[in-house]
Amino acid sequence: MTSVGVLGATGAVGQRFIQLLDGHPEFELSVLTASPESAGKRYREAAKWRLDTPIPEDVADVEVRATEPSEIPDDTDLLFSALPSSVGERVEPELCEAGFVVSSNSSNARAADDVPLVVPEVNADHLDLIDVQRDERGWDGALVKNPNCSTITMVPTLAALDEFGLERVHVSTLQAVSGAGYSGVTSMEIIDNAVPHIGGEEAKMETESRKLLGEFTDTEVSWHDASVSASCNRIPTLDGHLENVFVETAEEPSPAEVAEAFEDAPTLDLPSAPDQLVHVFEEPDRPQPRLDRMLGDGMAVAAGGIQETDTGIQYNCLAHNTIRGAAGASLLNGELLASEGWV
Numbered sequence: 351m352t353s354v355g356v357l358g359a360t361g362a363v364g365q366r367f368i369q370l371l372d373g374h375p376e377f378e379l380s381v382l383t384a385s386p387e388s389a390g391k392r393y394r395e396a397a398k399w400r401l402d403t404p405i406p407e408d409v410a411d412v413e414v415r416a417t418e419p420s421e422i423p424d425d426t427d428l429l430f431s432a433l434p435s436s437v438g439e440r441v442e443p444e445l446c447e448a449g450f451v452v453s454s455n456s457s458n459a460r461a462a463d464d465v466p467l468v469v470p471e472v473n474a475d476h477l478d479l480i481d482v483q484r485d486e487r488g489w490d491g492a493l494v495k496n497p498n499c500s501t502i503t504m505v506p507t508l509a510a511l512d513e514f515g516l517e518r519v520h521v522s523t524l525q526a527v528s529g530a531g532y533s534g535v536t537s538m539e540i541i542d543n544a545v546p547h548i549g550g551e552e553a554k555m556e557t558e559s560r561k562l563l564g565e566f567t568d569t570e571v572s573w574h575d576a577s578v579s580a581s582c583n584r585i586p587t588l589d590g591h592l593e594n595v596f597v598e599t600a601e602e603p604s605p606a607e608v609a610e611a612f613e614d615a616p617t618l619d620l621p622s623a624p625d626q627l628v629h630v631f632e633e634p635d636r637p638q639p640r641l642d643r644m645l646g647d648g649m650a651v652a653a654g655g656i657q658e659t660d661t662g663i664q665y666n667c668l669a670h671n672t673i674r675g676a677a678g679a680s681l682l683n684g685e686l687l688a689s690e691g692w693v
Contacts, residue, residue: 355381360397363432366677372406383417419448446491453684470686472509498554499675510611515600519578524592551582590639591671598662605656620685624650637668648673
């Protein structure tokens with residue numbers, strides 16, 4: 351078994367990591383870290399557990415450590431980071447310099463030239479940037495990122511459409527409140543309402559998608575030259591980001607050809623990978639967050655409403671934002687790292 355730890359284990363994404371790692375066939379959770387206020391406490395005392403399954407028994411009494419390299423045992427093979435970016439930008443490089451491999455959901459360094467930003471089914475070859483990263487930074491460890499939760503919902507579908515010559519993408523999101531963290535949006539803000547602004551979200555979608563779809567050649571990633579514009583909106587659903595996507599391509603695929611491309615999107619033989627990456631609905635009113643966010647145990651992308659427009663193709667897509675879009679994405683990256691011998 352591979353020994354793993356969770357950084358920022360008491361927060362919403364950290365709790366989802368612990369839930370997903372419970373009973374994992376390859377990873378054994380041995381280290382939990384959190385803020386100085388939580389360090390030294392048992393996990394059940396440090397974390398206000400908010401998921402719909404109990405705290406795993408073998409985790410509840412584990413002592414939480416401070417999030418510092420000196421607190422991580424040397425025999426820990428892989429660390430999953432649920433740290434706030436303000437903490438991650440300081441701690442993650444220190445951990446990599448100390449020799450640890452970090453699979454991170456934190457937003458810091460996603461656009462860095464030598465940091466792999468990875469969706470395993472889309473751009474697994476970008477992991478080879480680790481060699482560049484180690485050479486340039488002198489690290490024995492490595493830092494790998496997964497994208498933003500709204501980006502990861504859309505990118506598998508864009509990757510499937512790239513065979514038609516992807517040129518322009520316009521997307522409007524309907525994002526669940528869990529994407530802001532437990533205390534991120536107050537009930538008075540969101541009940542009977544929609545908030546047409548999520549700070550920094552649009553820029554993340556517009557840049558991260560192009561890096562993910564880019565081509566890795568020898569020592570660098572050449573970002574995809576498609577233009578991407580996004581409008582991001584918060585709505586009162588609990589989990590599941592729904593997105594309305596408008597795509598222009600060099601060719602003119604029919605809705606049937608688009609559906610076929612989605613259904614043929616590759617998956618991987620990894621424990622957390624869904625059997626089918628993109629599920630296509632024929633019904634015009636699907637996918638819907640409450641009905642479809644748990645497809646593939648929350649790791650699949652749902653698509654539907656595929657139709658022609660005057661300029662291209664329009665469709666809707668959906669994914670579970672704290673599973674596929676956060677902890678599950680990092681977990682899958684960790685499985686890819688292990689399968690390819692990086693840990």
